[in-house]
Structure formats: structure tokens, C-alpha cells
Amino acid sequence: MNSLTVDIRRKAYPNGCCAIENLAFAAQPGEFVAIVGPSGAGKTTLLNLIAGLDRKMEGSIALHSEAALQLAPAIGFMFQEPRLMPWLTVQQNLEMVLAPHARAHQAASLQDLLALVGLPGCGALFPGQLSGGMQRRVALLRAFIVEPDVLLMDEPFQSLDAPTAEQLRVLLQELWQRTRPSVLFVTHSLREALSVADRILFLSSRPSRIILDFAVDLQRPRTIEDLSVQQLHTSLLDRYPQLLEGRITPAQEKPPSGTALHAAKA
Amino acid sequence: MQQALKPALESGAQFMQGRWARILPVLLFVCVWQVLAITLESKTLPPPSAVISTLWHELRTGDLLFHLGMTLRRVGFSFVAAMLIGVALGILMGNSKNWDRLLDTFLILGLNIPALVIIILCYIWFGLSETAAVLAVTVNKIPMVAISLREGARAVDKNLLQVAHVYRLSRRETFFKVYLPQLIPYLFGSARNGLALIWKIVLVVELLGRSNGVGFQIGSYFHFFDITGILAYTLAFALVIFGVEALVLRPLETYLNRWRT
Numbered sequence A: 001m002n003s004l005t006v007d008i009r010r011k012a013y014p015n016g017c018c019a020i021e022n023l024a025f026a027a028q029p030g031e032f033v034a035i036v037g038p039s040g041a042g043k044t045t046l047l048n049l050i051a052g053l054d055r056k057m058e059g060s061i062a063l064h065s066e067a068a069l070q071l072a073p074a075i076g077f078m079f080q081e082p083r084l085m086p087w088l089t090v091q092q093n094l095e096m097v098l099a100p101h102a103r104a105h106q107a108a109s110l111q112d113l114l115a116l117v118g119l120p121g122c123g124a125l126f127p128g129q130l131s132g133g134m135q136r137r138v139a140l141l142r143a144f145i146v147e148p149d150v151l152l153m154d155e156p157f158q159s160l161d162a163p164t165a166e167q168l169r170v171l172l173q174e175l176w177q178r179t180r181p182s183v184l185f186v187t188h189s190l191r192e193a194l195s196v197a198d199r200i201l202f203l204s205s206r207p208s209r210i211i212l213d214f215a216v217d218l219q220r221p222r223t224i225e226d227l228s229v230q231q232l233h234t235s236l237l238d239r240y241p242q243l244l245e246g247r248i249t250p251a252q253e254k255p256p257s258g259t260a261l262h263a264a265k266a
Numbered sequence B: 001m002q003q004a005l006k007p008a009l010e011s012g013a014q015f016m017q018g019r020w021a022r023i024l025p026v027l028l029f030v031c032v033w034q035v036l037a038i039t040l041e042s043k044t045l046p047p048p049s050a051v052i053s054t055l056w057h058e059l060r061t062g063d064l065l066f067h068l069g070m071t072l073r074r075v076g077f078s079f080v081a082a083m084l085i086g087v088a089l090g091i092l093m094g095n096s097k098n099w100d101r102l103l104d105t106f107l108i109l110g111l112n113i114p115a116l117v118i119i120i121l122c123y124i125w126f127g128l129s130e131t132a133a134v135l136a137v138t139v140n141k142i143p144m145v146a147i148s149l150r151e152g153a154r155a156v157d158k159n160l161l162q163v164a165h166v167y168r169l170s171r172r173e174t175f176f177k178v179y180l181p182q183l184i185p186y187l188f189g190s191a192r193n194g195l196a197l198i199w200k201i202v203l204v205v206e207l208l209g210r211s212n213g214v215g216f217q218i219g220s221y222f223h224f225f226d227i228t229g230i231l232a233y234t235l236a237f238a239l240v241i242f243g244v245e246a247l248v249l250r251p252l253e254t255y256l257n258r259w260r261t
Helices: A043-051 A091-099 A100-116 A132-145 A162-178 A191-198 A227-239 B003-010 B012-017 B018-041 B046-059 B063-095 B096-112 B115-126 B130-155 B157-167 B171-209 B213-221 B227-258
Strands: A003-013 A018-027 A032-036 A059-062 A074-079 A150-154 A180-188 A200-204 A212-215 A260-264
Touching: A003 A043, A018 A043, A018 A212, A018 B130, A032 A191, A032 B018, A043 A059, A043 A074, A043 A150, A043 A180, A043 B157, A074 A132, A074 B157, A091 A100, A091 A132, A091 B171, A100 A132, A132 A162, A162 A191, A180 A191, A191 A227, A260 B096, B018 B046, B018 B130, B046 B063, B046 B227, B063 B130, B063 B171, B063 B213, B096 B130, B115 B130, B115 B171, B130 B157, B130 B171, B157 B171, B171 B213, B213 B227
Parallel strands: A032 A180, A032 A200, A074 A150, A150 A180
Antiparallel strands: A003 A018, A003 A059, A200 A212, A212 A260
16 A cells, blocks of 8 residues: 555646646655655645645545554654744654643653754753754654654755755654655755655656656665765766756666666656 | 942943943932922922822822722723733734725724723713723723734744644644744733723723722822822822833743743
8 A cells, every 4th residue: 555645637826837737656655755856846835735735736645544543644744944933942842743642651752862863951942042953853853753654855954064964864764764654855956865765756847747756776874975876876867967957858878777667758 | 329339330331231220210310300399399299208108198098009909900801801802803814814804994993093982982882880991991902902913913924834734733732832922022012002001091981980990089189189199199000010010021021032042
């Protein structure tokens, strides 16, 4: 059973401009999917539709929970900005997203979890007292403590310096391997996508659809600096030089080391 | 006082930060008043010493506390009612363009109709009763609270509401943990303006149609041309206002803003 099935026939912005057209894919439970596309390709719109923040579209989106008894599958969402409540402490920010009955027995483990994400003893601090990287650690933990079936991430490490972003990507993979939610990780950086994902969906520019569904066969753990990531990045762009502009026009015959599952015609 | 002044006066900047920067101008004002009253010897300008002794006398007979208590009760009821209704209206109008259109005319009307008109109409329609008095004050205040909170509701960060939505917070939790904290500056703004306005209107209401309260007392002193009495009640009033500001509003505001660094 897929944990997420997306089939959007058409999504228009309120001004009538068509953002997404005929975009369909499914994600397996525990699959780490990156979504790469040029800026303005409707990536954020897509995540908002999946999260139910925006419901105006033609088509269907279905989420399935592993736990059969659960009524609605839990979603974790990490936005471009940390979006913590500045008037709540770190601890309160985390407790807020837990169901009230879960708060009591989660309270003790929150301390351990904060230590796990590198913020030991920071529960009583307010977000304003933390650095940008630390705030993102809290936002990341907040997304994981709801034990999501699907975790949506919208360029979450953008605007961080390279070492901090790398630390957070490593932390993300550690947390993901513990609980294994399906992840949709939106980014405009192909290197970043290659360093975290099992599979990459490349989007066209507006109206966006999937132009390439690419499986990343690289060992974990990996970092953005790894030679294998660099090589795959080069060979992929050699083969599809305009991939990041949202066009798929093969340049060479030599296939990249990953496997293209299916490439739609441009 | 010499000892207290010495370190404080060591540098001007240090002085301005200390409590003497607040107290000294007041002392100076009282001294000037006392000197003027003694030199002019006018019946219309009693010296501060006389005002304070009248205040003390009224305090000991219990009159002051009774009238002040009645006034405070009216202020309290009208303040709470006006804040609750005004906040609800403001949030409603800030969130819904339709409600905003429906109610906007009344809001502008309510803001601009003189308080006196509302007071007189309330007394005529509902009689010279306690309810009419409190109602008149409340109706006068509601539009101001609503206007301020409407601004606040319009400025609420949609991004944080998205967080509440994604993580399935209940409506109650979304309101108290995500929505309301963003309105706090507007709430304090309208609470301060609100108290300032309500004090004034309550006194007029009492003067016109009640047989107790500070407004009623000042009215009686006016008939007897007793300036000392008027000033004594005004002073008592000022002390209460400072008390509310220093003991309630400011500590509460500091507490609620503790997250701002």
C-alpha cells in the first residue's frame, strides 16, 4: 500500500494562472523522495495541497496510515522558515503539537529528544534565544515527534550556511531512519537532493508536471561532499543539461549510474 | 535623602535611569504648587497640604473608600464587558470582510457619537439605574476596542496558523497558543486607552444620574465650591490609576513579553 498517492489534474492560482497540470506519483511507506524543480514551479503549492493547507484543485490526494486504527494519517511539515511560536518555550512548542493525552508521558522523553538533536537543556529557552540552525533543529524535532506517516519538507535548510545545513541533513537522515516516515523533500538543489533521497522527482516549470522519476542508488550515510554524490550530479547533468531549468532534452547516450524509472517526453 | 541622592547624581545618565528621575519632577511640582497657593492666598487654589489633609479626613470617615469603591466597581464591570465584546467584534471584523462591511458603519458611528449623547439616551431609555450607567460606559468604549483589535486580527501571521493547521491543533489551542499571543500588543493598547477613557466617562455618568461614586462627590463639591474636596478626590483617583498601572498592567505586560529579547 502506498502511503501517499497524488494525482493532480489541474491546480490554478487564484489569478487563473495554472500552477500544476497532470502531476501524479505515489510514495511507498518509508520512502525518501526529493522533489527538484526550477523556482516558481509550484513546489510549495504542491506541498500545501498535500498538507491540506490548500484544497482548491482538480484531482485527488490520498494519504494512508500504517496504523489501521488511526483515523487520519499524521503529517509533519517543515517549512522554509522554522515557524516556531516565539512566545512559547522550546518545550512548549514541542508539546503543543502532541495530543493532550500524550503530553504527560512524552514530557520526560522530550528532554532526551532535545539532547538527541543537539539541544540538551534548551527546553526552557525561547526561540528568539536560539540561532537559526538551532531553531531548525527544534522545527525538525517538532515534525518528527508527531510520528508522521508523511513528512513534508519545503526547502527547510535554505538560507543556512553550508556546514550547518549539512549537519541538519545528517540529523534528518538519522531521525528518518529511526521512525521511517515517507518524506517529500522539496529543494532546488540537485546536490542536496542526491545527498538525502532514495528517489528524485524532477518537475518542469509552470504548469508543473513530473519530467523525470529518478532512483538514487547510493549508499547511506552519505554527505553532499561525497564523491559518489558529485559523480552522480555531474553525470545526470551531462545527460540532461537542462534538467534544472525544467526541460528534459537528452544530450548524450551514456546513461548515469542511477536508473531512470521513466522519463516523460518534453 | 542626601545619601540616596549622592550616588544617583554621580552621572546624569545614571540619574535618568534611576527612580529619582520619576520622583523629583513630582516633588518639584508639589513645591511650586505649595508656594503659589501660599503667595496667592486664593480660595480657588488650596495648597497641597490642605488637599492631603482633606484626603486623609475623607479616608478616615470611610466616605472616600465608599465612593471610590462604587466608581471602581462601575469601571470594572464596564471595562470587562467592553473588552470582551470589543475583542470579539474586532476579531470577527478583522477576519471576515462580510462582517466588516456589515458593522463598519456602526463602528464609525459609535466612535464619533459624543459620550454625553449615549449617556443621556441610556438614562432616558433604561432609567437612572446602575445597569443604564454601566451600559452607557460600555457602549462608549466598545468601538475603540473593536477598531484596535480589528487591526490586530488583520496583522495575524498566516504562516503560524498554517503550523496549527498542519499539526491539527484544536480550535481552542489554536486560539490561545497561536492566535491570541499575536493580539497581545493590541490588547494592551486598548486596555490602557480603555481605562483612561472609562475613568472619565464613569465620572460623567455618576455626575448625571447616580447618587454615589467619585463623580457624584465631585458634583456635590462643585455645588459648594469646595475646590479642596474636588482636588482630594482627584488625587485619590490618580493614586488608584498609578496603582493599577504599576501593580497590574506593567507586571503583566513584562511577563507576557518575556520572550522578546
